[in-house]
Amino acid sequence: MRELLMEIQGISKTYxxxxxxxxxxxxxxxxxxxxxxxxxxxxxxxxxxxxxxIMGGLDRSSAGTIILDDKNLSxxxxxxxxxxxxxxxxxxxxxxxxxxxLTALENVVLPLWLNKKWxxxxxxxxxxxxxxxxxxxxxxxxxxxxNNLPSTLSGGQQQRVAIARALVNEPDIxxxxxxxxxxxxxxxxxxxxLFKELNxxxxxxxxxxxxxxxxxxxxxxxxxxDGRLCKEVSA
Amino acid sequence: xxxxxxxxRNLLRxxxxxxxxxxxxxxxxxxxxxxxxxxxxxxxxxxxxAQGLGANLVVTPKGWCAxxxxxxxxGEQLPEAIPMKEVIKIQALPGIKAxxxxxxxxxxxxxxxxxxxxxxxxxxxxxxxxxxSGHYFKDPNDKSVVIGSGIxxxxxxxxxxxxxxxxxxxxIIGILNETGTKDDVAAFLTLSVTQSIYDVKDMVSFVTVQxxxxxxxxxxxxxxxxxxxxxxxxxKQLVSSILAIVGSVGSAMQAVAAVGILAAAFGIIxxxxxxxxxxxxxxxxxxxxxxxxxxIFATFILESGIYGLLGGxxxxxxxxxxxxxxxxxxxxxxxxxxLQQNPIPSLxxxxxxxxxxxxxxxxxxxxxxxxxxxxxxxxxxxxxxx
Ligand SMILES: Nc1ncnc2c1ncn2[C@@H]1O[C@H](COP(=O)(O)OP(=O)(O)OP(=O)(O)O)[C@@H](O)[C@H]1O
Ligand SMILES: [Mg+2]
Numbered sequence: 299m300r301e302l303l304m305e306i307q308g309i310s311k312t313y314x315x316x317x318x319x320x321x322x323x324x325x326x327x328x329x330x331x332x333x334x335x336x337x338x339x340x341x342x343x344x345x346x347x348x349x350x351x352i353m354g355g356l357d358r359s360s361a362g363t364i365i366l367d368d369k370n371l372s373x374x375x376x377x378x379x380x381x382x383x384x385x386x387x388x389x390x391x392x393x394x395x396x397x398x399x400l401t402a403l404e405n406v407v408l409p410l411w412l413n414k415k416w417x418x419x420x421x422x423x424x425x426x427x428x429x430x431x432x433x434x435x436x437x438x439x440x441x442x443x444x445n446n447l448p449s450t451l452s453g454g455q456q457q458r459v460a461i462a463r464a465l466v467n468e469p470d471i472x473x474x475x476x477x478x479x480x481x482x483x484x485x486x487x488x489x490x491x492l493f494k495e496l497n498x499x500x501x502x503x504x505x506x507x508x509x510x511x512x513x514x515x516x517x518x519x520x521x522x523x524d525g526r527l528c529k530e531v532s533a
Numbered sequence: 534x535x536x537x538x539x540x541x542r543n544l545l546r547x548x549x550x551x552x553x554x555x556x557x558x559x560x561x562x563x564x565x566x567x568x569x570x571x572x573x574x575x576x577x578x579x580x581x582x583a584q585g586l587g588a589n590l591v592v593t594p595k596g597w598c599a600x601x602x603x604x605x606x607x608g609e610q611l612p613e614a615i616p617m618k619e620v621i622k623i624q625a626l627p628g629i630k631a632x633x634x635x636x637x638x639x640x641x642x643x644x645x646x647x648x649x650x651x652x653x654x655x656x657x658x659x660x661x662x663x664x665x666s667g668h669y670f671k672d673p674n675d676k677s678v679v680i681g682s683g684i685x686x687x688x689x690x691x692x693x694x695x696x697x698x699x700x701x702x703x704x705i706i707g708i709l710n711e712t713g714t715k716d717d718v719a720a721f722l723t724l725s726v727t728q729s730i731y732d733v734k735d736m737v738s739f740v741t742v743q744x745x746x747x748x749x750x751x752x753x754x755x756x757x758x759x760x761x762x763x764x765x766x767x768x769k770q771l772v773s774s775i776l777a778i779v780g781s782v783g784s785a786m787q788a789v790a791a792v793g794i795l796a797a798a799f800g801i802i803x804x805x806x807x808x809x810x811x812x813x814x815x816x817x818x819x820x821x822x823x824x825x826x827x828x829i830f831a832t833f834i835l836e837s838g839i840y841g842l843l844g845g846x847x848x849x850x851x852x853x854x855x856x857x858x859x860x861x862x863x864x865x866x867x868x869x870x871x872l873q874q875n876p877i878p879s880l881x882x883x884x885x886x887x888x889x890x891x892x893x894x895x896x897x898x899x900x901x902x903x904x905x906x907x908x909x910x911x912x913x914x915x916x917x918x919x
Binding site for chain 2: 377
């Protein structure tokens with residue numbers, strides 16, 4: 299039995315008011331264990347991204363609770379949620395979402411800057427921060443691209459930089475919304491291999507995907523239809 | 534490496550927009566600097582002229598207007614309105630030195646030149662004159678001329694040259710050292726010679742009074758008005774009434790500067806709002822990565838503050854250039870027009886520091902609304918824009 303990391307209990311999310319109400323997520327419950335790898339699948343527009351954003355503290359649920367590390371996310375204020383995102387959660391997005399005017403290395407170090415009281419703490423850890431980020435870039439196979447701007451990298455390379463960025467604060471859980479959705483098959487295999495490696499080393503992964511190949515790599519699949527948890531398949 | 538890199542890179546992303554916004558701030562602040570330095574230069578000049586008067590009180594005919602009072606400082610022609618017998622009454626008062634002036638005017642080589650009749654001995658002592666060349670009046674009826682250094686330079690005159698006053702050929706006997714006051718641009722004759730040349734026996738234009746004990750200033754002023762049929766103003770009143778006239782010109786310039794600065798502030802707001810709109814997705818990313826609202830807010834305030842800092846510095850350079858190139862023309866007004874040389878704009882360190890601080894403050898205030906807009910974006914909403 300592995301340690302329980304996140305409990306999702308009866309999560310619902312509705313958008314809009316009375317007349318044009320959308321029930322994006324409807325009473326979803328499941329658990330995530332530390333070190334597990336979960337794939338969320340389902341047709342387009344059926345609430346996958348909404349659920350992931352709520353799990354990561356980017357959005358708030360209309361009902362239900364999420365417990366991460368003994369904290370009930372719906373009871374945290376905005377400041378505490380930002381802190382939680384900084385310390386416990388790593389996000390990876392479909393469109394890589396690197397800041398275009400920062401180099402690969404600067405993109406990776408960015409969460410560390412954001413996490414600091416940016417006016418008084420600057421030089422002391424600067425060197426250590428950079429070394430740590432370089433090591434991460436090396437881990438995703440991009441040590442030689444550290445000073446490249448995102449526009450000079452391929453899609454697969456950009457996504458690997460984004461993964462390195464998500465890892466820099468040593469999060470408890472990686473939440474990824476279609477991380478391979480914009481990659482060709484070669485890059486997809488590349489990134490998938492990286493996920494396997496991370497998962498083998500103990501990282502907890504949750505990813506949304508439309509690709510059955512990607513989904514089959516995960517140890518379990520959760521399907522969302524009309525915002526409801528439809529079936530749970532464990533490998 | 535820290536958040537400053539992010540701010541700086543953001544700033545330089547749209548180079549054209551950066552440069553134009555900065556130019557707006559720079560020009561606005563330049564107008565401000567030009568206004569301040571020109572105003573200070575003018576002020577300085579007026580104070581200097583007032584000091585050159587060497588007196589605490591000025592006795593004038595009753596009912597003089599401010600323009601006539603200005604002429605006391607500039608050496609312009611004035612009506613001969615105070616009879617000598619009043620002057621003698623005033624001079625008899627204890628604890629004061631009263632010196633009568635007769636301000637006339639002549640034309641020399643088609644240029645107007647103030648001709649000032651003075652009691653030569655008292656004037657020499659009071660204004661602490663010294664001679665650059667030649668010698669001084671020998672007695673009250675010496676039919677000769679002593680000229681200021683500015684006049685000597687303007688017309689290239691030396692002792693021994695002739696100076697024509699109202700048809701009378703008079704020899705120039707001495708040239709004064711530079712004083713920095715209107716004495717530099719006047720020709721001096723003894724009072725009685727002036728009175729006879731201009732045919733105004735026993736009349737003077739005004740009288741300056743130096744009071745030995747300043748605590749008696751008010752009493753002396755009242756006493757003079759009691760014994761003689763004249764008006765009395767203090768040098769301070771004189772300066773303030775001149776500043777009131779110059780000030781009305783100044784407030785027009787202030788309005789121009791205010792509009793310039795305001796336009797610059799709106800330029801910053803506009804640029805930053807556009808940036809917030811363009812970067813809303815990135816703002817969402819920053820939030821997803823754990824950035825606090827306050828951090829997002831700060832990045833925009835810093836960006837805005839940099840506009841202020843750089844704009845202020847540019848404004849100082851631009852403003853200083855404008856002041857020294859166009860300042861003299863910009864300073865044309867009733868006071869400066871009557872000065873032979875235009876006032877030199879004055880520039881000091883405090884003005885410069887003040888300008889940069891004001892510029893930064895202004896930019897930060899302008900940045901508040903865009904920064905607020907950025908900070909209140911919700912992370913999900915910000916990221917929805919692919
Ligand atoms: N801010 C919003 N306001 C209103 N409706 C929304 C909002 N965000 C999402 N929705 C709706 O909620 C539903 C779920 O959207 P969501 O993005 O979670 O779907 P998804 O499963 O991620 O789809 P896809 O696979 O296309 O990314 C959709 O019907 C969508 O239109
Ligand atoms: Mg989605």
